[in-house]
Amino acid sequence: MLICLTASHRNASFDLLERLSIGAPTAASRLVTDSDVLDGAVVLATCNRFEAYLDIAGDDRDSAVSATVDAVAAASDLAPAELRDSVRVLGGKDVVQHLFAVSSGLESVVVGETEISGQVRRSLEDARSNGTTTSDLERLFQEAAHTSRGVKTRTRIGAAGRSLVRLGLQLASSRVTDWAETRVLLVGTGSYAATTIAALRDRGAVNIQVFSPSGRAAWFAAKHDLVAARDLRQAIGSSDVVITCTSSEVPVVAPADLDDGIRRIVIDLGLPRNVDPAAAGVDGVELLDLETISIHAPISELNAESEARAMVDDAVSRFRAQALEQSTTPALVAFRKHVFDILDDEIERAKRRDPDPESVEQTERALRHLVGVLLHRPSVRARELGRAGRGEEFVGALDALYGVQPAPEAEVPSPVVPLAERTAPVRDDADRTDEADAS
Missing domain, CATH: 3.40.50.720 (NAD(P)-binding Rossmann-like Domain)
Structure with missing residues (x-):
């Protein structure tokens, strides 16, 4: 389960954000290694915001929030209560909506500013270096990058906003x-x-x-x-x-x-x-x-911002639909394995009964074609039920009819091709000018 802790110029003082910009990144690697309630974490700390995107082990949201607040507060020389009062906690769809909007510059001091997309990308790279990413966090951040590029190239928000x-x-x-x-x-x-x-x-x-x-x-x-x-x-x-x-x-x-x-x-x-x-x-x-x-940040051009937010909303809907579809993937993989194991057993029996290789080959082709046809409709139905939020019905039906249950998540290969392999890398404008001073 993904949640987000966020503090920005909208709800926190610049003094607090200043402290977080120093301390939060140093606490990022310890968030996962020192906690048994977090599987992963990506921390973004800029001049205008602090964000901690967390992949929770289980559903103990309160413990995850407390552990994160304590670690970040200690690293930033803040009282935990002061930090807790200054952050909002987001969950579910709100996490996706927020990151996509942040990455697209829609939550910045100056709406449409270009630097933030590079900062979001670098926060993911830092998490990778620290070994604190998970497959869910990777997919979330990669799709956020894809969305921000679309907003930048297909709307006028970049012209409306200024750095x-x-x-x-x-x-x-x-x-x-x-x-x-x-x-x-x-x-x-x-x-x-x-x-x-x-x-x-x-x-x-x-x-x-x-x-x-x-x-x-x-x-x-x-x-x-x-x-x-x-x-x-x-x-x-x-x-x-x-x-x-x-x-x-x-x-x-x-x-x-x-x-x-x-x-x-x-x-x-x-x-x-x-x-x-x-x-x-x-x-x-x-x-x-x-x-x-x-x-003195200007009021954005309403049409450009509305157009960009509509694109973000569409991207969030697609992301959610894909995630829901994938909720049935482990069960579908288990079902296909169950069916193909039966098929392989039948083919082996056919080989023992019939010594004619050509006859066995024809039988095998026919059986594999039949199994493929029979599996097509359950596969389609699994995606339909997942997209409709009814994935548990599919999982329950397989268990009731065949005694088939999905394997643990770690054993199921991801059916999603990473965005980096689907889309050629695009360098943000901010990337070309990022020359960090060591001072």
Whole structure:
């Protein structure tokens, strides 16, 4: 059974999300190894949300939620009660609906933002590395990726929504008279850095230097045709706009780094914060952090969002129908094995009775054809009953008539071809610009 624990900008403070962005990923691997109520877990922690998708061993939902809250709270230096009060718990169809919408950018601060699909994909890759995925979680996340690509390519939601980077620059543009004459400092070479450079150049910025707390400025500057800065305070002093986007767990820009009385815009895209909030008190400094940017997130174009949500709803319905169909698969596999075991026994008896190989071959072909015809209708009916939510009737009928019961789940091969084998891999826009800063 799959459930989801979720906290986002809609129902949790940015301070809490900031702590979760650090601690939750470190707790992910221990969720499964230290718990006997969880078979699998995929944890997603971004600047705007925390998600824990759990595959429960059995149906003890409360114990699974408690174990997850305790582990994540401990890793994030939070009181379990504080985290529990800030998360929603979803189950059943709501889990599928939520992940498909999240992956498609429909639950982001800026509806339609493109970064989230890459973040969802990487959370699954991390779970694979930690050995915490299950077949149900794999299928859920793969179909979520497939849905988000469809939403991106077949709707206008991407045009309606804008990334946090572009929204931050838009807010700053009301204070910048000419980006071509503006001196910009980019602090960090993380996941938003390349996206930020592209957005700055779209606005006409040409005087851009980069500083990296981890020492990667020279490499990053050469790659993107920038100027590498060696001293942070000196670079800030020679800049009109400072944009931070590192993965540092502590602020890299302090109030002391900002000259008092100098008009300067500081855009903090980091989570955890890259800029000490006290910097907003420095005379002349205007600080735009993620919380400020989210307040100014635009109302989406209603038609584009409605179209995208309709696609998500359709994808959820298809996913659920497929899952229901597969509910009868173990019983159908057991039934087919039962029938073919009988068939093989009859063929062996025929071989012993009739020494003529040609005659036996004809008998075998006829019997196999007959069995195939007889099995066709039960196979179709099994899928129909599963899709209608009546799979238990099929399972019960096999048990009553033939004494056939499905094998344990682990012994049943999956009849589903993984999405990765059905669909050529497609790189998200965010993937091409994901260069994580080690700082």
